[in-house]
Amino acid sequence: MTEQTETRHLSEYHDAQLAGDRHRAMDVVLAALEGGATTMDVYTDIIEPAQYDVGRKWASGALSVAGEHAATAITQHVVSALQMRHGHRAPTRGRITVTGVAGEAHQVGSQIVADALEQDGWDVRYLGTDAPESDVVDAIAAFAPEIVCISATLVENIDAVTSLIAGIRASASPARIIVGGGAFSAWDDLWMRCGADAVAGDVRQAVAVVRG
Numbered sequence: 001m002t003e004q005t006e007t008r009h010l011s012e013y014h015d016a017q018l019a020g021d022r023h024r025a026m027d028v029v030l031a032a033l034e035g036g037a038t039t040m041d042v043y044t045d046i047i048e049p050a051q052y053d054v055g056r057k058w059a060s061g062a063l064s065v066a067g068e069h070a071a072t073a074i075t076q077h078v079v080s081a082l083q084m085r086h087g088h089r090a091p092t093r094g095r096i097t098v099t100g101v102a103g104e105a106h107q108v109g110s111q112i113v114a115d116a117l118e119q120d121g122w123d124v125r126y127l128g129t130d131a132p133e134s135d136v137v138d139a140i141a142a143f144a145p146e147i148v149c150i151s152a153t154l155v156e157n158i159d160a161v162t163s164l165i166a167g168i169r170a171s172a173s174p175a176r177i178i179v180g181g182g183a184f185s186a187w188d189d190l191w192m193r194c195g196a197d198a199v200a201g202d203v204r205q206a207v208a209v210v211r212g
């Protein structure tokens, strides 16, 4: 995609979100894919910036809570449809658990990371977000993944990330733990202070860091 086409698709997608029109939003994404964009391009050049715009508009009062919920529901619909389009192929890499933490409601980012990793050949178990820590530790022990990805958007939830990582390590899981999400942009070394092995900024970097 040229930069100009990317910008046009982003603004058309965002307009469709604001109009609450999920069919139009899906058509914009299909047009981008037909024009040569990859699913990864759609995540990073359309969906992520459109959601960040939704956040800015909500924070400034230009968008109501209902408007934000409708826009995010459209994105969740589109993200699921993109994954359906990829279909299911047998995994060619190892096992990964992707999860949020207790108290964290944001889950679009972690869903996208889970989907992109599955597209990259990993055997992914996605736990959504806001499950009790002990349940997450148990689910990880049962699946025995080589890698655990933990997502947090709010800085207030950093203690929950630290505690979850300690819980996973105490369960004797040898998994490499990678963290990401908006909370980690607050300070450069926050991921290290949580006890994680690595951090990644967006979904493209997440796939690269997971591959190691």
Ligand code: B12
Pocket (backbone or CB within 6 Å): 043, 044, 047, 048, 051, 052, 054, 055, 056, 058, 059, 068, 072, 103, 104, 105, 106, 107, 108, 109, 110, 112, 113, 149, 150, 151, 152, 153, 154, 155, 178, 179, 180, 181, 182, 199, 200, 201, 202, 203, 204, 205, 206
């Ligand atoms: C939708 C939304 C919600 C929805 C979430 C619904 C859902 N099912 O997810 C709801 C309504 C629940 C919500 C609630 C709140 N929200 Co909110 N929300 C958003 C919004 C608009 C979009 C989030 C989103 O979809 N982002 C798109 C994804 C793709 O981006 P991402 O999460 O950053 O993920 C990417 C990377 O970070 C990375 N990544 C993410 N996870 C991981 C994990 C790993 C391992 C790796 C490697 C990478 C990685 O890859 C992803 C893809 O590239 C954001 C705006 C924003 N800037 O994000 C505000 C925002 C995050 N929310 C905000 C706030 C304040 C709140 C509330 C406190 C509001 C309130 N007063 O109640 C509550 C808190 C709820 C809670 N306890 O968590 C603020 C946070 C401010 C801050 N810096 O702390 C934001 C930034 C809005 C704003 N501009 O002020 N929210």
